[in-house]
Amino acid sequence: MKLDAALSADALEELMEAYLDAALSSRRDASQPARDLAAFGRRGQQFVLHWGAVIAKDNAELAYQFTAFAPRAMRLMDLDAVESWLLYAMDLYDKKGQIPAIRAFQQVADFAANMQERLAGMALEDCSAVLERFVCGLNGRPLKIAPADIPYTDTESVFLPPILGRLPDKEANFRLYKAMAVHQWAQNWYGTWRAGLLLEALDSGRLAPRDLAIFHVLETFRLDACIARDYPGLRRDMTALRLELDGEDSGWRSAVDRLTEPGSDVRETLRLVEALRGRPPRPCCYRGELQPDAVRTRLAIRSALEQDRFRIALAKMLEDQDGAPPGEDRPEAETLPETRDRLATRRHEDPDSPNGVRFDLMLDGKPVAPPEDVISTMESIIQDHGEIPPEYLVAAGPGLYKRGLGDDERAAESVWAGTYHEDGAFPYDEWDHSRQHHRKGWCILREHPVPPSDPDFYYQTLRKYGGLIKSIRRTFEVLRGEDRLLKRQSDGEDVDIDALVDAYADVHAGLEMTDRLFTRMHKDERNIAVMLMVDMSGSTKGWINQAEREALILLAEALDTLGDRFAIYGFSGWTRKRCEAYPVKTFAQAYDEDAKARICGIAPRDYTRMGVAIRHLSHLLAEQEARVKLLITLSDGKPDDYDHQYRGEYGIEDTRQALFEARLNGIHAFCITIDETGADYLPHMYGPANYAVICDVSKLPLKVSDIYRKLTS
Amino acid sequence: MQHVLRVLKPEDYFIEDEPYYEPVGDEIPVFEAAYRNSLPILLKGPTGCGKTRFMEHMAWRLHRPLITVSCHDDLTSSDLVGRFLVKGGETIWVDGPLARAVRAGGICYLDEVVEARKDTTVVIHPLADDRRVLPMEKLGELLEAPDTFCLAISYNPGYQSVLKDLKQSTRQRFVALEFDYPGSALEQKIVEKESGIASALARQLVKFAHMTRNLKGQGLDEGASTRLLVHAAKLMVSGVAPVVACRSAIAQALTDDPDMLAAVNELGASLF
Ligand SMILES: Nc1ncnc2c1ncn2[C@@H]1O[C@H](COP(=O)(O)OP(=O)(O)OP(=O)(O)O)[C@@H](O)[C@H]1O
Ligand SMILES: [Mg+2]
Numbered sequence: 001m002k003l004d005a006a007l008s009a010d011a012l013e014e015l016m017e018a019y020l021d022a023a024l025s026s027r028r029d030a031s032q033p034a035r036d037l038a039a040f041g042r043r044g045q046q047f048v049l050h051w052g053a054v055i056a057k058d059n060a061e062l063a064y065q066f067t068a069f070a071p072r073a074m075r076l077m078d079l080d081a082v083e084s085w086l087l088y089a090m091d092l093y094d095k096k097g098q099i100p101a102i103r104a105f106q107q108v109a110d111f112a113a114n115m116q117e118r119l120a121g122m123a124l125e126d127c128s129a130v131l132e133r134f135v136c137g138l139n140g141r142p143l144k145i146a147p148a149d150i151p152y153t154d155t156e157s158v159f160l161p162p163i164l165g166r167l168p169d170k171e172a173n174f175r176l177y178k179a180m181a182v183h184q185w186a187q188n189w190y191g192t193w194r195a196g197l198l199l200e201a202l203d204s205g206r207l208a209p210r211d212l213a214i215f216h217v218l219e220t221f222r223l224d225a226c227i228a229r230d231y232p233g234l235r236r237d238m239t240a241l242r243l244e245l246d247g248e249d250s251g252w253r254s255a256v257d258r259l260t261e262p263g264s265d266v267r268e269t270l271r272l273v274e275a276l277r278g279r280p281p282r283p284c285c286y287r288g289e290l291q292p293d294a295v296r297t298r299l300a301i302r303s304a305l306e307q308d309r310f311r312i313a314l315a316k317m318l319e320d321q322d323g324a325p326p327g328e329d330r331p332e333a334e335t336l337p338e339t340r341d342r343l344a345t346r347r348h349e350d351p352d353s354p355n356g357v358r359f360d361l362m363l364d365g366k367p368v369a370p371p372e373d374v375i376s377t378m379e380s381i382i383q384d385h386g387e388i389p390p391e392y393l394v395a396a397g398p399g400l401y402k403r404g405l406g407d408d409e410r411a412a413e414s415v416w417a418g419t420y421h422e423d424g425a426f427p428y429d430e431w432d433h434s435r436q437h438h439r440k441g442w443c444i445l446r447e448h449p450v451p452p453s454d455p456d457f458y459y460q461t462l463r464k465y466g467g468l469i470k471s472i473r474r475t476f477e478v479l480r481g482e483d484r485l486l487k488r489q490s491d492g493e494d495v496d497i498d499a500l501v502d503a504y505a506d507v508h509a510g511l512e513m514t515d516r517l518f519t520r521m522h523k524d525e526r527n528i529a530v531m532l533m534v535d536m537s538g539s540t541k542g543w544i545n546q547a548e549r550e551a552l553i554l555l556a557e558a559l560d561t562l563g564d565r566f567a568i569y570g571f572s573g574w575t576r577k578r579c580e581a582y583p584v585k586t587f588a589q590a591y592d593e594d595a596k597a598r599i600c601g602i603a604p605r606d607y608t609r610m611g612v613a614i615r616h617l618s619h620l621l622a623e624q625e626a627r628v629k630l631l632i633t634l635s636d637g638k639p640d641d642y643d644h645q646y647r648g649e650y651g652i653e654d655t656r657q658a659l660f661e662a663r664l665n666g667i668h669a670f671c672i673t674i675d676e677t678g679a680d681y682l683p684h685m686y687g688p689a690n691y692a693v694i695c696d697v698s699k700l701p702l703k704v705s706d707i708y709r710k711l712t713s
Numbered sequence: 714m715q716h717v718l719r720v721l722k723p724e725d726y727f728i729e730d731e732p733y734y735e736p737v738g739d740e741i742p743v744f745e746a747a748y749r750n751s752l753p754i755l756l757k758g759p760t761g762c763g764k765t766r767f768m769e770h771m772a773w774r775l776h777r778p779l780i781t782v783s784c785h786d787d788l789t790s791s792d793l794v795g796r797f798l799v800k801g802g803e804t805i806w807v808d809g810p811l812a813r814a815v816r817a818g819g820i821c822y823l824d825e826v827v828e829a830r831k832d833t834t835v836v837i838h839p840l841a842d843d844r845r846v847l848p849m850e851k852l853g854e855l856l857e858a859p860d861t862f863c864l865a866i867s868y869n870p871g872y873q874s875v876l877k878d879l880k881q882s883t884r885q886r887f888v889a890l891e892f893d894y895p896g897s898a899l900e901q902k903i904v905e906k907e908s909g910i911a912s913a914l915a916r917q918l919v920k921f922a923h924m925t926r927n928l929k930g931q932g933l934d935e936g937a938s939t940r941l942l943v944h945a946a947k948l949m950v951s952g953v954a955p956v957v958a959c960r961s962a963i964a965q966a967l968t969d970d971p972d973m974l975a976a977v978n979e980l981g982a983s984l985f
Contacts, residue, residue: 133976136931137924178979233983493789494851495797495804517799
């Protein structure tokens with residue numbers, strides 16, 4: 001017998017019995033596992049026998065389960081993956097006992113599927129940013145990307161599965177995502193939902209709900225033909241995917257000839273359903289499903305909104321034309337019927353647009369050019385209706401105008417309260433160090449106003465540190481930028497007479513003459529923007545918070561003297577979904593009584609999720625025009641949050657990553673902390689020279705200004 | 714083959730061959746009318762939409778030398794007007810490009826004028842109103858502009874910060890011509906003429922440009938300009954594969970953001 005020849009079932013059974021003895025009985029022997037394993041080569045067999053024996057040393061029952069399920073595992077995965085499977089099960093045994101471990105062995109198929117997806121799969125969160133931009137670039141109304149098990153669109157978002165692992169590698173799975181997104185986009189752009197035809201057919205019963213699937217099959221042919229005409233590269237990708245995942249087309253194509261001709265629209269598809277009803281649908285890897293109800297809801301909201309918006313825009317155009325707002329005499333009127341006669345649209349051939357036509361807006365018989373935002377509203381209306389419906393062509397009256405404004409105000413308020421939509425909420429990525437990758441849009445941050453408090457605290461602080469403030473002012477005044485006359489420059493506005501005289505002397509003495517003969521005015525502009533990021537976590541309660549506020553007042557006084565632009569933001573939060581930033585003083589706001597009262601109003605709140613706060617504030621800081629951008633954090637401890645995950649290494653690594661991103665944006669970060677153990681983790685996060693630990697809280701106010709002066713001179 | 718290189722001062726250089734310029738609107742007659750009336754001209758528009766080319770074309774049309782100054786934030790008024798230099802032990806005055814253009818009665822084109830320091834824009838004021846003189850403070854002289862002199866400045870309202878906005882007192886001295894990317898058909902023609910690329914490919918390139926322009930404000934500051942299309946087309950004519958040409962000449966020039974870059978590349982790949 002050659003060493004590497006496969007063993008027979010009998011031989012295997014004998015070897016198995018040797019280590020499984022304790023788990024076998026009259027009702028259970030090793031013959032079935034042995035028969036299963038006999039189908040594999042020697043290497044696989046050896047692998048199972050080896051690990052079976054190893055596991056048996058811990059637990060014979062588990063060794064049996066492993067031996068019994070290993071052949072199936074080897075059919076699903078390569079040996080490395082099988083090894084991870086058994087180690088995973090044994091790990092469960094160590095931590096949770098025998099039952100969960102047995103379950104893990106039995107659910108080998110799930111593990112294999114997961115494994116495949118983890119290795120080769122693509123997660124939506126990793127590519128949704130790319131897909132969203134891609135779809136937006138294609139054309140039409142921008143569509144958001146969101147997760148759902150089966151792909152569909154509601155005409156404002158494209159829903160895609162959270163993970164795809166059907167294909168062997170990430171890149172191929174990304175192509176499948178792209179094809180899915182393109183198909184949903186195509187429904188929007190090439191008019192599956194246009195003019196409400198499909199919804200109407202469903203409502204009226206002309207298209208039965210059970211025929212929706214066949215309609216979708218047919219419509220896919222039509223859309224694919226449109227895509228093929230306009231985007232040859234996409235056609236190539238999508239055809240290849242179908243060949244790989246769906247197999248050959250079995251005679252459908254000839255049945256749907258008419259649909260693939262240019263100019264055919266959704267009506268054609270609806271007609272064909274009649275003829276082809278009952279055929280088994282052809283599978284398609286990127287088609288997903290149609291969700292008429294989701295579309296209906298979105299469409300109703302959007303149409304009403306856009307109709308109003310459009311009519312208001314018409315009123316503005318009439319105002320421009322006539323020099324007075326129309327309908328002033330009827331403050332309650334929502335539309336002004338007499339304007340109908342003055343408004344019209346004109347159709348144009350336009351090969352660039354989806355149904356080959358474009359519409360000009362006509363006022364008093366002459367074409368008018370609407371402003372940019374009205375154009376995009378018009379485009380959206382045309383995308384939905386195929387035209388500007390005639391009933392839209394009437395100017396809004398003051399009544400509608402007022403209603404519109406009211407809505408906006410309400411919306412703005414609820415945004416602040418953090419309830420309405422996700423508007424006014426800033427999503428930020430977070431760094432997961434164990435996965436070495438960003439969790440996309442993981443944290444939601446909102447800005448909340450700081451209620452001003454009694455400014456008395458401000459005046460008390462001024463009295464308490466009166467002498468100190470004077471001396472801080474003096475030292476800072478020296479730093480202030482001033483015009484200086486630079487002499488002996490090689491280039492400048494004026495001749496430097498002194499230098500010239502010297503140069504003449506040099507020439508007469510036979511020396512070489514210098515060219516540094518000019519004076520130049522040089523303005524030492526400090527051009528610094530500082531963002532002060534203040535820890536408002538619960539742990540600052542009491543005298544830390546008081547010291548923070550005092551320090552801010554002292555520093556703000558100094559910055560005001562210097563003329564450096566500065567902003568003060570507090571930060572706090574409670575889990576990743578409720579991260580908060582508190583604008584105490586924005587860059588645009590003056591350092592006035594209100595700002596001072598807000599400093600006094602800084603109060604402890606919840607937790608310290610630092611990464612997201614740094615990302616938000618450095619984003620604001622990066623927008624400033626300044627040569628030096630400084631982010632100074634005042635803190636009392638490590639990054640921390642209510643969910644335990646953020647505590648410890650995860651939070652530290654995320655903060656470090658956020659600071660790293662800030663540096664890429666040209667921001668210098670510095671941390672001032674009163675945590676005595678700060679030296680243990682701050683160098684790792686901020687870099688060795690970019691932090692200061694202040695042990696005595698009462699020294700904080702004094703030190704902060706001192707540190708700032710050193711940092712910026 | 715031997716090239717004889719001529720070295721000329723800009724004010725002596727007359728463009729001899731007609732620079733190819735495809736008018737988008739009535740910019741040529743408007744410019745000519747402004748020129749005849751000695752009015753200065755402001756060209757507004759995004760980068761790479763043909764402003765410089767237009768100036769060359771007009772200089773050729775009007776038979777005037779074109780002196781172009783690209784403004785930057787260190788540009789001082791002496792850089793424009795002139796300064797004293799020391800030569801051979803003596804201080805001598807050397808005209809700056811603006812003064813040279815005035816003396817030669819040429820066309821002076823200040824590109825991206827908002828980039829220059831604020832005090833610099835002020836020196837063009839007397840030249841840009843009906844005084845038509847250039848004060849040369851250090852010489853204590855005033856230089857009067859001949860009728861043939863023309864001042865033109867350009868300005869991209871798109872991506873400058875509020876800090877760098879053109880002052881009203883400056884902009885209100887100029888006749889403004891607005892430039893934008895040409896319509897699809899015209900842009901395709903320009904790309905074909907400039908690069909010699911086949912029509913079908915030029916069409917796809919223009920389509921690609923529109924895709925990137927859809928992304929303006931959605932993550933891109935600017936979409937692809939006509940200039941970038943010409944670049945990509947030239948690469949393609951030299952045998953570079955279309956997808957690669959789009960990536961190197963267009964996508965990389967538009968953004969550094971990895972997600973955006975990936976998306977723009979996918980858009981390019983979807984067309985070819
Ligand atoms: N109307 C046009 N006619 C001919 N060529 C054009 C036209 N518009 C753009 N181009 C092409 O685009 C290129 C870039 O144009 P140009 O350099 O004039 O841009 P610009 O507006 O001056 O840009 P910038 O603001 O960046 O200086 C030209 O070299 C030319 O190939
Ligand atoms: Mg130019």
